[in-house]
Amino acid sequence: MSGPALLSVENVAVDLPTARGNLRAVDGVDLSLGAGRTLGIVGESGCGKTMLSRAILQLLPKKARLNGRVMFDGHDLARCDAETLRKLRARSLAVVFQDPMTSLNPVLTIGTQLIETLQEHLELDAMQAKKRSVELLAAVGIPAAGQRLTQYPHQLSGGMRQRVAIAIALSCEPKLLIADEPTTALDVTIQAQILDLLAREQRRRHMAMILITHDLGVVAGRTDEVAVMYAGRVVERAPTPALFKNMRMPYTEALLAAVPKLDAAPHTPLPAISGRPPDPTRPIKGCSFSPRCRYAESPCHCDKPQLVNAEAPDHQYACFHPIQIAAGAVA
Amino acid sequence: MMLDSSRFVSTNPLLKVENLVVEYAVGGNTVHAVSDVSLEIARGETLGLVGESGCGKSTLGRAVLQLRPAVSGRVLFDGEELTAMQGKRLRQMRRRVQLIFQDPIASLNPRRRIGDIIAEPLLIAGLKDSKKRHELVCEVLSAVGLDPALVMGRLPHEFSGGQCQRICIARALVLNPEFIICDEPVSSLDVSIRAQILNLLEEMKARFGLTLLFIAHDLAVVKAVSDRVAVMYLGRLCEVGPSEQLFAHPAHPYTALLIEAIPVPDPDVRPAEMVAAGEPPSPIAPPSGCRFRTRCPRADQRCAGEMPELRVVASGQYVACHHPLT
Numbered sequence: 144m145s146g147p148a149l150l151s152v153e154n155v156a157v158d159l160p161t162a163r164g165n166l167r168a169v170d171g172v173d174l175s176l177g178a179g180r181t182l183g184i185v186g187e188s189g190c191g192k193t194m195l196s197r198a199i200l201q202l203l204p205k206k207a208r209l210n211g212r213v214m215f216d217g218h219d220l221a222r223c224d225a226e227t228l229r230k231l232r233a234r235s236l237a238v239v240f241q242d243p244m245t246s247l248n249p250v251l252t253i254g255t256q257l258i259e260t261l262q263e264h265l266e267l268d269a270m271q272a273k274k275r276s277v278e279l280l281a282a283v284g285i286p287a288a289g290q291r292l293t294q295y296p297h298q299l300s301g302g303m304r305q306r307v308a309i310a311i312a313l314s315c316e317p318k319l320l321i322a323d324e325p326t327t328a329l330d331v332t333i334q335a336q337i338l339d340l341l342a343r344e345q346r347r348r349h350m351a352m353i354l355i356t357h358d359l360g361v362v363a364g365r366t367d368e369v370a371v372m373y374a375g376r377v378v379e380r381a382p383t384p385a386l387f388k389n390m391r392m393p394y395t396e397a398l399l400a401a402v403p404k405l406d407a408a409p410h411t412p413l414p415a416i417s418g419r420p421p422d423p424t425r426p427i428k429g430c431s432f433s434p435r436c437r438y439a440e441s442p443c444h445c446d447k448p449q450l451v452n453a454e455a456p457d458h459q460y461a462c463f464h465p466i467q468i469a470a471g472a473v474a
Numbered sequence: 475m476m477l478d479s480s481r482f483v484s485t486n487p488l489l490k491v492e493n494l495v496v497e498y499a500v501g502g503n504t505v506h507a508v509s510d511v512s513l514e515i516a517r518g519e520t521l522g523l524v525g526e527s528g529c530g531k532s533t534l535g536r537a538v539l540q541l542r543p544a545v546s547g548r549v550l551f552d553g554e555e556l557t558a559m560q561g562k563r564l565r566q567m568r569r570r571v572q573l574i575f576q577d578p579i580a581s582l583n584p585r586r587r588i589g590d591i592i593a594e595p596l597l598i599a600g601l602k603d604s605k606k607r608h609e610l611v612c613e614v615l616s617a618v619g620l621d622p623a624l625v626m627g628r629l630p631h632e633f634s635g636g637q638c639q640r641i642c643i644a645r646a647l648v649l650n651p652e653f654i655i656c657d658e659p660v661s662s663l664d665v666s667i668r669a670q671i672l673n674l675l676e677e678m679k680a681r682f683g684l685t686l687l688f689i690a691h692d693l694a695v696v697k698a699v700s701d702r703v704a705v706m707y708l709g710r711l712c713e714v715g716p717s718e719q720l721f722a723h724p725a726h727p728y729t730a731l732l733i734e735a736i737p738v739p740d741p742d743v744r745p746a747e748m749v750a751a752g753e754p755p756s757p758i759a760p761p762s763g764c765r766f767r768t769r770c771p772r773a774d775q776r777c778a779g780e781m782p783e784l785r786v787v788a789s790g791q792y793v794a795c796h797h798p799l800t
Binding site (some may be wrong): 189330399407413 | 488526527572636664665666667668669670672673676691692693694695696698699700701717718720731732733734735736738740741742743744745751753
C-alpha cells in the first residue's frame, strides 16, 4: 500500500446483545485503505461485512458495542462528538445502501432530497443548489435530469433510484464512499451500468471506495484489494490479482468454486460447501470454517488461526493448512 | 461436446404452450406481461427461462399452472388442455405439476409444523391413512437431506433459508409430480447454499424422473441446470436454443448483452463497458416492432416497423431478430 492510509480500522469488534446471548458480529478486524483506492469486502450473509461498514460509519444499532479504533482522515471516529461526525459524514464519508427504495425518503421529491443536502452542507443558495442537482443527476446518467427533480422515488425504476442515491452520496465530493451491496437488488444489465458508473466517478474524483458484495465476480474487475470475511473475521486479504491467482484460504477457494461458471457444461455438479456458517451467538472454538473445510485437521478445531503473511507482499490469510501454490507462482 | 437437441423436439412434449397471451389491468392501463409465447418442454428435459425482472417469466410460469388466466392461447400438459379445465379436473391435473418459489421462508406458513406443511398436499389429494402420510413425509424429507425425526415437529423460523428451500422442495415432491416449475429457487440464497440446492434439484430430477421449467435471472445458474434455454424480454421470447449452443453462439443481441453483463470472477477479464445503455421500457406501452429495439445497438427502421418472428438459425436454435449475430 502506498501513501498514508485514509481509513484504518484497528482491531474492531462489534457485539450485539440478543435474546440468544451475545452476538459477535465483527471479531477483531484490521483494515486500511489509501486515498483513491478500492477495497472489496466479500462474504456471505451474516459474515459481518455490513456491520463492519456500519462500524466505520458509526451507524451501529444503539445496543451494539464497538471495540477497537476507526481512524478516518485523522479523526478517531468512535470518539468524535455528534456534530463532528455529522460534518464528516456530510463532507467526506458517504454511503450507498443496497435498497434505494428504503434509503430514499418516499414522501420527498428527488429534487428536495438533493437540494437539501447541497444547501445544508455546501452552503449554496437555492438556485445554485438546483443547478448543481441537475448536473449531478446528469453525471450519474439520469435522462431528462431537470424533470426528475419534481418526481418521487416510487416514480423511478430500481436502477434510476440507485443512480439518485449515488448522486446524493457524491454530492459533497466525499473522500471515501462505502457501497454496501449497491447492485444486489438490480438486474444484471443494470448492475453492470451502476458498477461502471461507480468506477468512473471514483476515478474522476480520486475517491476511495469500499465495495461490499457477496459476489466474487463483482470485485474481480473493479477493486485494488479484496478482504474475504467469514463469521465476523477477515480470513484472507490480498491485492485483487494475487487473491484470484494464488488464493490460500480454503474458504475463498470453496466460495469461488461454488459459483456456477458460464464455461462449464450444463449439468456439471457444483462443488458445494457442505453445511452452513456457524451461529454467531455460539462461537466455534477453533477456526470458524473448520466444520465445513475439507482440509481441516485436529488443530483447526481447537485453535483459531490468526492472519499471517503469505510469501507475496500484502497478502495475508488465516489458516493452518493453506492451499499450496505451484512453485514459481509467487509474484 | 454438443448436446443432442433433436432429443427434445419430440412429437409428444410433456408441456406445450401455444401463443399464450397474459395481460394485467393496472389503473386503466394494460400490462402486456406475456405476449404470444409458444414453447415446448419434452419429458425429462429442463428448460431454463431467463430474463430481467418484469419480463414476464414468472407470469408465464403461473399461467402454465392456470394460477393466472390467459387472455388467449393454450397450455397443454401431457396432451390435455389445461386452459380449458376447471374445478376438480384442474385440481387433479395440478397434482402432477408443482411449484417452488423464490422466497422459501415466505412460502412456508410460519405457524405450522414442518411435518404438517409437507403432509398437507397428501391430505388435499385424499390420502386419509395417517400412517402412510407419515411414511411418505419421512421419505421425502430424507430425500432432500433432512433428518425427519429432527425436522418434522419444528416450525419454519427454526430453519435457515437453505433448509427452508429444502423443505419447499420436499413439499413439491411429496405428491410425486412429473413436472416442477422452479421460480427463482436459489436467488435469495447465499453462494455456498445456492450450490447445494442446485445440486439437490439435479439429484431429485434424476431420482424422480422430473421435467423442470427453471425460471431465473442469473444466466450462469440457468446454464448449470438446463438442457435448453429460452430468453424473454418484455413479454416476448427472443431466443430459444440448446444451452451450450446458446451460450457459445448467442444469436439475439439481448442474449449477448445478458451474457456480457455477468461479472466474471477473474481480474484479468476487464468488465466490458455496456453497449446497450438504458433500461427496459414499460410493459404498459411496449415499443412497436421488436421490443428490444430501444436498447439494441443493431436496431434500424425495420425493427421499429416489423415484429420479428422466431425462426431457426442453427439446429434447435431459434431467434426473433431481424439482425441476428450468427
